[in-house]
Amino acid sequence: MISLRVSLSAAILLSAALGLAQAAAPAIELSSKSATPGATLSLTGKGFGPFKSVQTNKVTVNGVPALVQRWEPDLIEVKVPFKATSGPVDVLIGKKKLSAGAIDIVTPHIESVTPTEAERGTLLQIAGKHFGMTAGSRDPNTMFGVNDVLVGGVVVRPRRWKDDKIEVEIPANAQSGDVAVRLASSDPLPDGSCCAPVEYVVSNKVPLTLIPSVRVDPVSGPVGTKVVLFGQGFGASKGPDDAVLLNGQPTTVAQWKDDVIVVHVPLGAESGPMVLKSQGRQRTVADFTVHTPKATTMTPASAPIGTLVRINGEHFGFYSESGSTPYNFMDFNKGENRVEIGGVPAVIYRWNDDRIDVWVPYSAKSGKVVIYRSANKPNPDGSCCAEKGTIATEAGDFTLVTPVIESYEPKSAGLDATVTIKGKGFGTFLKTAEHTELGLSQKAYKRRTDVEINEPETSGTVLSNVSRTEVLFNGAAALVQSWTDNEIVVKVPHRNLYGIGKKGEFFDNLATGPLVVRRGSWDVLPDGTCCSPKRWLTLEAGQFTIEAKGLPDTGYWNNNRPDASTNQ
Numbered sequence: 001m002i003s004l005r006v007s008l009s010a011a012i013l014l015s016a017a018l019g020l021a022q023a024a025a026p027a028i029e030l031s032s033k034s035a036t037p038g039a040t041l042s043l044t045g046k047g048f049g050p051f052k053s054v055q056t057n058k059v060t061v062n063g064v065p066a067l068v069q070r071w072e073p074d075l076i077e078v079k080v081p082f083k084a085t086s087g088p089v090d091v092l093i094g095k096k097k098l099s100a101g102a103i104d105i106v107t108p109h110i111e112s113v114t115p116t117e118a119e120r121g122t123l124l125q126i127a128g129k130h131f132g133m134t135a136g137s138r139d140p141n142t143m144f145g146v147n148d149v150l151v152g153g154v155v156v157r158p159r160r161w162k163d164d165k166i167e168v169e170i171p172a173n174a175q176s177g178d179v180a181v182r183l184a185s186s187d188p189l190p191d192g193s194c195c196a197p198v199e200y201v202v203s204n205k206v207p208l209t210l211i212p213s214v215r216v217d218p219v220s221g222p223v224g225t226k227v228v229l230f231g232q233g234f235g236a237s238k239g240p241d242d243a244v245l246l247n248g249q250p251t252t253v254a255q256w257k258d259d260v261i262v263v264h265v266p267l268g269a270e271s272g273p274m275v276l277k278s279q280g281r282q283r284t285v286a287d288f289t290v291h292t293p294k295a296t297t298m299t300p301a302s303a304p305i306g307t308l309v310r311i312n313g314e315h316f317g318f319y320s321e322s323g324s325t326p327y328n329f330m331d332f333n334k335g336e337n338r339v340e341i342g343g344v345p346a347v348i349y350r351w352n353d354d355r356i357d358v359w360v361p362y363s364a365k366s367g368k369v370v371i372y373r374s375a376n377k378p379n380p381d382g383s384c385c386a387e388k389g390t391i392a393t394e395a396g397d398f399t400l401v402t403p404v405i406e407s408y409e410p411k412s413a414g415l416d417a418t419v420t421i422k423g424k425g426f427g428t429f430l431k432t433a434e435h436t437e438l439g440l441s442q443k444a445y446k447r448r449t450d451v452e453i454n455e456p457e458t459s460g461t462v463l464s465n466v467s468r469t470e471v472l473f474n475g476a477a478a479l480v481q482s483w484t485d486n487e488i489v490v491k492v493p494h495r496n497l498y499g500i501g502k503k504g505e506f507f508d509n510l511a512t513g514p515l516v517v518r519r520g521s522w523d524v525l526p527d528g529t530c531c532s533p534k535r536w537l538t539l540e541a542g543q544f545t546i547e548a549k550g551l552p553d554t555g556y557w558n559n560n561r562p563d564a565s566t567n568q
Contacts, residue, residue: 027046028091028099030042033101033103034103034105035103035104035106036080036131036183037105037185038079038080038136038144038186038201039079039132041061041066041089043059043076043078043091044075045074045098050071051068054188054193055191055192056093058091059076059078059089059092060090061103061105062087064081064084064085065081065188066080066084068188079144079185080105081185081188082201084105086102088100088101088102089101106129107130107183107201107203108128108129108130108132108203109128109130109204110127110128110205110206111127111129113125113179113206114127116207117208117209117211118208118209118210119210120171120172120210121170121172123159123167123170124208125165125166126165126167126168126179126181128181131163131164131166132161133161133162134161135148135158135161136184144184144185144195144198147182148182148184149166149179149181149182150202151170151171151174151177152175152210153175154173156170179205179206180203182202183200184199185199186198211283213231214229214230214283214285215229216230216285216288217230219274219288219289220289220290221290221353222290222316222317222391223265223268223290223373223391224317224321224373225264226254226262226318226323226328227263227264227265227288228262228326229262229276230260231259233278234256234257234258235256235278236257236258238256240381242256242279242382243277243382244263246266246270246272246273246274246288247269247271247288249268250378250380251264251265251378251382253378254323254384255324262324262325262326264375264376267387267389271289272287272288273287274287291314292315293313293317293373293391294314295311295371295394295395298311298398301398302400303360303398303401303427304426304519304537305360305364306359306430306468308430309341309357309358310355311355311358312355313354313356313393314354315354316351316354316356316371316373316393318352319334319337322334336388337374339371339372341364341365341367341369342364342365342367342368342400344363345528346359346360346361346364347359347361347522347530356371359521360400360521361523362521366399366400368398369396370393371392371393372390372391372392372393373390373391374389375389375391376389401427402425402537403423403424403426403519403539405422405517405540405541406424407421407422411542411543412544414547415546415549416492416494417492418481418489418492419489419492420488421489421490421515421517423487425485426488426517427519428483430469468521469518471490471515473513473544474511474512474514474546478490479491511545512543512544512545512546513544514541515541515544516538516540516541517538517539517541518539519537520534520537521535521537523535
């Protein structure tokens with residue numbers, strides 16, 4: 001009986017001692033019950049003491065030493081080792097061993113990649129689990145390495161990284177292949193110091209197909225707009241089932257090569273996705289916005305021929321984009337793009353998307369100013385054309401003004417005298433010379449051996465008379481001082497009063513003759529090209545006499561060097 005009581009007392013004392021020992025052992029908490037290799041694991045508790053050495057202070061994960069990054073009396077941070085497996089986490093302080101509980105080692109797993117077929121430069125989304133909370137340092141040369149993604153064998157740094165989602169931009173040098181997530185880790189050396197070479201835990205692999213990128217230019221415009229697709233692998237020529245669709249409607253294909261496709265936005269097109277159908281595959285290459293041309297202002301609303309009329313607005317498109325080349329000025333095909341004033345085609349000076357400038361033609365009439373933009377509908381196979389047409393945009397009403405001279409003073413004067421011509425409808429003084437012509441600058445630089453280098457009847461030269469608004473004193477052009485709609489001020493010109501001319505033509509008296517105001521303009525030719533020879537609207541004010549006044553003193557030419565005179 002006594003021995004039983006002693007045994008009972010011993011058991012009670014042993015149990016109490018164990019309880020006291022467990023109470024004395026510090027409670028350690030893990031920052032996570034599961035982690036990936038390379039992740040930072042925090043252990044919080046008390047009694048860890050100071051860090052003395054890698055041999056004295058250690059942390060193991062299921063028996064595998066972990067790299068200690070931080071050791072404080074109440075906090076320890078370690079890197080989950082690459083070779084670790086699920087199991088207990090222990091803290092070793094000399095011969096003392098403290099248990100921190102168990103941890104589950106997980107590895108990255110990709111569940112899906114979106115999209116599975118993409119262009120280089122596309123944002124790729126990788127969904128899955130156990131990617132870790134961060135990609136880590138941005139420097140791949142750190143001792144711990146950097147978590148990254150492999151796309152077709154090319155290492156890619158992510159744009160966003162979460163435990164269940166990663167976003168990366170597919171680089172230009174990537175190839176079709178597998179997508180995999182890599183988590184970097186580093187174990188300590190055998191002596192516990194840093195660091196063994198970086199190793200990677202690699203996820204499962206998901207295939208990704210890369211397709212050539214397609215650049216679409218432009219991605220907005222009115223009907224008739226030339227849209228160019230730049231890329232690779234379109235095919236040497238258009239196949240029977242190949243097409244470019246705009247919001248489901250076929251576009252007119254003007255050119256199809258392996259690296260470039262030229263199409264035109266058809267009549268009746270609506271905004272929507274632009275889809276390329278090529279070699280049995282279909283892909284959206286752009287979102288195209290179809291605009292409606294709109295004119296906001298037109299100035300001036302009334303003027304004589306030859307005036308430059310400016311039309312401001314939006315979405316006029318561009319002038320010469322009806323051709324089949326990728327660039328508008330390679331073939332300069334304007335189609336039926338035009339501006340009419342009172343039903344008469346105007347001479348196009350400038351045509352931009354937000355502004356059109358036109359010269360009022362010689363045959364212009366009062367009436368509506370209308371901008372016409374050409375477009376078409378393709379045949380079922382995409383060729384031109386099942387229907388051709390234009391869309392009309394009204395810019396306003398234009399009134400053609402006929403200039404009228406009411407008076408001029410004086411009726412006679414000497415050289416350099418000022419003459420004022422009054423009236424109405426003179427318009428503005430034109431500071432530019434001729435209409436825009438592609439060959440104009442080339443002709444201007446051709447050398448001629450004769451005196452008249454610009455005779456209008458000689459082919460291959462610039463027209464001699466490039467003036468647009470002028471005042472003539474018996475055929476001699478005057479210097480214009482000012483020019484308004486109701487008043488013109490000019491100077492009597494310096495010309496030889498005793499005669500002027502050229503071979504076969506001579507005028508022996510230029511002192512008296514008609515005072516003329518005139519404006520020049522052209523008409524568009526019947527085939528739509530520019531332009532007819534310039535024609536003039538001429539107004540005669542009356543007779544004017546250039547008086548023998550303001551001439552130099554005769555001594556100027558009789559004795560222009562007195563210092564050289566020998567008459568002493």
